[in-house]
Amino acid sequence: MEIGIVLYIIGVALLIEGGLMVVPGACALIYGESVMPYVLTALICFIIGIAFTRKKPESGFLFSREGYVATGLTWVALAFTGMLPFLFSGASDSVVDAVFETISGYTTTGSSIFTSVEDLPKGILMWRSFMHWIGGMGILVFMLAIVPFTGGTQMNIMKAESPGPSISKIVPRAQDSAKILYQIYGAMTIGLILILLLLKMPLFDALCISFGAAGTGGFSILNTGCADYTIPQQVAITIGMIAFGVNFNFYYFLLIKKLGLAFSMEEVRGYILIILVAIGLISVDLVFKGIYTSVPIAVKDAAFHVGSIITTTGYATTDCNLWPNLSQGILILLMFIGACAGSTGGGIKVSRILLMAKAYKRELSIALHPNIVKKVHMDGKSAGEDVLRNTGVYIFIYFVIFAVSVLIVSLDGFDWTTTFTAVAATFNNIGPGFGVVGTMGNFSSLSDLSKWVLSLDMLIGRLEIFPIMLLFVKNTWRKF
Amino acid sequence: MNAVIVGCGKVGTELARTLVNDGHDVSVIDSSEKALAAAAEAIDILPVQGNGADINTLRDAGLDKADIFIAVSPSDELNLLACLIVKSTSDKVKTIARVRNPLYLKETLFLRKKLGISRIINPELAAAREIFKLLQYPALSRIDMFADGRVAIFTLELEAHHSLTGRSLQDIGSETGYSILVCAVERDGEVIIPSGNFVLREGDEISVVIAMSELKNFLKSLGARSTPANSCLITGGGTISYYLTEMLLRNKKQVRVIELDQKRCEALSETFPEAEIIHGDGTDKSFLLKQGLKYVDAFIPLTGIDEENIISATFAKNVSNAKAITKISRTDLNDVMDELHIDSAVFPKLICADNIAQYVRAQSRGVGGHVETLYRYLDNRVEILELIAKEDPALTEIPLSQLGNRIKSNLILACIIREGQFIIPSGKDVIRRGDSVVVVTTHKGISSLHEILI
Numbered sequence: 066m067e068i069g070i071v072l073y074i075i076g077v078a079l080l081i082e083g084g085l086m087v088v089p090g091a092c093a094l095i096y097g098e099s100v101m102p103y104v105l106t107a108l109i110c111f112i113i114g115i116a117f118t119r120k121k122p123e124s125g126f127l128f129s130r131e132g133y134v135a136t137g138l139t140w141v142a143l144a145f146t147g148m149l150p151f152l153f154s155g156a157s158d159s160v161v162d163a164v165f166e167t168i169s170g171y172t173t174t175g176s177s178i179f180t181s182v183e184d185l186p187k188g189i190l191m192w193r194s195f196m197h198w199i200g201g202m203g204i205l206v207f208m209l210a211i212v213p214f215t216g217g218t219q220m221n222i223m224k225a226e227s228p229g230p231s232i233s234k235i236v237p238r239a240q241d242s243a244k245i246l247y248q249i250y251g252a253m254t255i256g257l258i259l260i261l262l263l264l265k266m267p268l269f270d271a272l273c274i275s276f277g278a279a280g281t282g283g284f285s286i287l288n289t290g291c292a293d294y295t296i297p298q299q300v301a302i303t304i305g306m307i308a309f310g311v312n313f314n315f316y317y318f319l320l321i322k323k324l325g326l327a328f329s330m331e332e333v334r335g336y337i338l339i340i341l342v343a344i345g346l347i348s349v350d351l352v353f354k355g356i357y358t359s360v361p362i363a364v365k366d367a368a369f370h371v372g373s374i375i376t377t378t379g380y381a382t383t384d385c386n387l388w389p390n391l392s393q394g395i396l397i398l399l400m401f402i403g404a405c406a407g408s409t410g411g412g413i414k415v416s417r418i419l420l421m422a423k424a425y426k427r428e429l430s431i432a433l434h435p436n437i438v439k440k441v442h443m444d445g446k447s448a449g450e451d452v453l454r455n456t457g458v459y460i461f462i463y464f465v466i467f468a469v470s471v472l473i474v475s476l477d478g479f480d481w482t483t484t485f486t487a488v489a490a491t492f493n494n495i496g497p498g499f500g501v502v503g504t505m506g507n508f509s510s511l512s513d514l515s516k517w518v519l520s521l522d523m524l525i526g527r528l529e530i531f532p533i534m535l536l537f538v539k540n541t542w543r544k545f
Numbered sequence: 546m547n548a549v550i551v552g553c554g555k556v557g558t559e560l561a562r563t564l565v566n567d568g569h570d571v572s573v574i575d576s577s578e579k580a581l582a583a584a585a586e587a588i589d590i591l592p593v594q595g596n597g598a599d600i601n602t603l604r605d606a607g608l609d610k611a612d613i614f615i616a617v618s619p620s621d622e623l624n625l626l627a628c629l630i631v632k633s634t635s636d637k638v639k640t641i642a643r644v645r646n647p648l649y650l651k652e653t654l655f656l657r658k659k660l661g662i663s664r665i666i667n668p669e670l671a672a673a674r675e676i677f678k679l680l681q682y683p684a685l686s687r688i689d690m691f692a693d694g695r696v697a698i699f700t701l702e703l704e705a706h707h708s709l710t711g712r713s714l715q716d717i718g719s720e721t722g723y724s725i726l727v728c729a730v731e732r733d734g735e736v737i738i739p740s741g742n743f744v745l746r747e748g749d750e751i752s753v754v755i756a757m758s759e760l761k762n763f764l765k766s767l768g769a770r771s772t773p774a775n776s777c778l779i780t781g782g783g784t785i786s787y788y789l790t791e792m793l794l795r796n797k798k799q800v801r802v803i804e805l806d807q808k809r810c811e812a813l814s815e816t817f818p819e820a821e822i823i824h825g826d827g828t829d830k831s832f833l834l835k836q837g838l839k840y841v842d843a844f845i846p847l848t849g850i851d852e853e854n855i856i857s858a859t860f861a862k863n864v865s866n867a868k869a870i871t872k873i874s875r876t877d878l879n880d881v882m883d884e885l886h887i888d889s890a891v892f893p894k895l896i897c898a899d900n901i902a903q904y905v906r907a908q909s910r911g912v913g914g915h916v917e918t919l920y921r922y923l924d925n926r927v928e929i930l931e932l933i934a935k936e937d938p939a940l941t942e943i944p945l946s947q948l949g950n951r952i953k954s955n956l957i958l959a960c961i962i963r964e965g966q967f968i969i970p971s972g973k974d975v976i977r978r979g980d981s982v983v984v985v986t987t988h989k990g991i992s993s994l995h996e997i998l999i
Binding site: 128129219220221233234236237238239240241446449 | 547565570571572578585586587589590591592594607
């Protein structure tokens, strides 16, 4: 373990976070609120950041191990500094709540412990949503894009922070890849903001909702979620959410005019197919069970929630606790599937599901013809055996962590729907679940222990297990 | 510039590392996912798995935007084919192929003119040239050229009788009358970028910049051997020996080659009637002594086994004054060679990568590249670069004495070459636009003259 380079990266990330305080600070200034919480937070970030970056480590080597540890620790550090505005502004007086809210923000979960978000200062609302935006594509990827590093092993950070079974660069340089990703991300976010403004949404709402949709976060700024927005606005948000759940390589291929490559991406096709089938089934269920009388409205709400859940955003236009069982079941399944790899969404990821489905098909062939030699193909290329092995183990350990978390949260004595979906909604970085933590509820009534466990789940889910789990392995910290 | 490399072996990896450090965007194609993963873990490249002669793989690697294409896979045929395919898709892209088979090499002119391959690199031939160069100056453990061969930088271990031993650097200029610059010293395993009052000692390994025209006389005044090696004993009759023997014979040197294989001996003897081809075991110590190891000017072990070469060279150092030049195939032994007291070691794979990198640098001059030449010295701890000065208000036309404290520590400007003139810079001198400046530094990855400033 080269601890020097790890500390240096954490330091740079904190400096960036301090700089980002400009966003909620400016917002507070405009609305005539106190800017002190943000100034103080920035100061603290700068002090720690400068202390950590004062000495540039001599060997700039960032191998796999350092990449994972730097990523894991940076996110932990960000959780404990990003919570300061909540404490300083008096929005929350408990450290657990503030940490939960911050991690929920950075990991783009969107589960909230605030019972009435409308009472919060505008600066805090802006900070919550902005955390979604920066956490969506990743603060370390952001760092790679803007801070020039020498040494050339930055790819190990990008690998650790970006979601998906196999992360590859789109151009030779990690820094250029990070820049391109953020450019696409930024342009799409601005696009969504403009559309929402055109549809007459107030600027503040348009910004917060767009940041949340872009990062697939889901903090809302109204107590009723997105229910009070007009139907065109809701449709725009739906399309926005679904667009940000697509693998960003897709947009890069569009950008360099390789339409063939873009539209033949199996993951994107699978993702769209799952969305369409889910919307269809839920719409039919809603109309037949008599929940909705108008078919277009049923389709709109079904689409909104399917998009919201599969991309792991977590916005809501209605209380899904009132929906029939089949619809709820489909939504719970979608929670686990999640968005595409290389998007801002969470969950298991469509590509992992596809890989495992194909691996299952291969096992069937092997059962029939024991000597058969068969490779699993994805996008016309054979997926490496180590990717398959990693994916299999990933999904196993995913459910182990899930099960342990459910057991701990069940100590709170809530009904099983609440317990189960509270973990599913946080671990998959979605936000609301069903029952007490449903679309119109929140997480405030959970015990501190559950909040800590769910906070950890959010981090583990966002960073895809390994960067966080490695922090608990003794060998990680050995020099030899 | 954008470069696509086919082949992720030692040469390909080393080349990718150099090009990325120089600021180019590099994709590497190889059929082995493992090799690519290992390279991509350490170097900022785009790894592409596939066959280097497959057009789709090439496109995946970004051929459309490539300025330079380098094929260094183990197969000559694949390298040539890949270059042909690339050339057929675009005329702009420069293609470089590694070709080792001497049969193809005879057709170099044809390959270049008719097939449009910009450059053919043969690692064995390049290694032979390197050895030949060292044989011209047996006192030196290494010598490299800058500015089209007008300026040399060489490394030499100081012995007690050398005239520089015991002198401080500021005295050297006035006392020897030669304009030279000692730019790096390795002493007790430490690399020092010395200042004026630094006193040289016996056993120091010094790197010196000098005008090529003065080199011979300087070595004479130093008390080191200044004449080329006239007799050479080579063990191993492989491809490098073949090329080296040819060069030596052309220069009327006495060559004796020891080769284990009878057939190979006969073939060599047929090609080189003037050389003495000995059939025998070149790793056998007493056999070597019988072949005159004690009295030969230079001993060059070129067998296929690194360890044998190193052992014979060490043995030669103990029993004779011969200059020993060892060939080493592995690239990672570079760092430990110092401990072994062998005069010089030649790494064909690194030479090959370096040669290609120099070519790429020359190509990129037109499109914003600054690095003209780059050599790594003293186990890669020192980089010696020739940089082209561009207009830069913070740097050009300012006397160096004023720049003084804004220049990084552990960095010196060894010389300025302006219109063919060689200047060892003093405080009054300025850097002008278009100058080429030789910079010696322990900082890694400097890619433009601006980066010498703090």
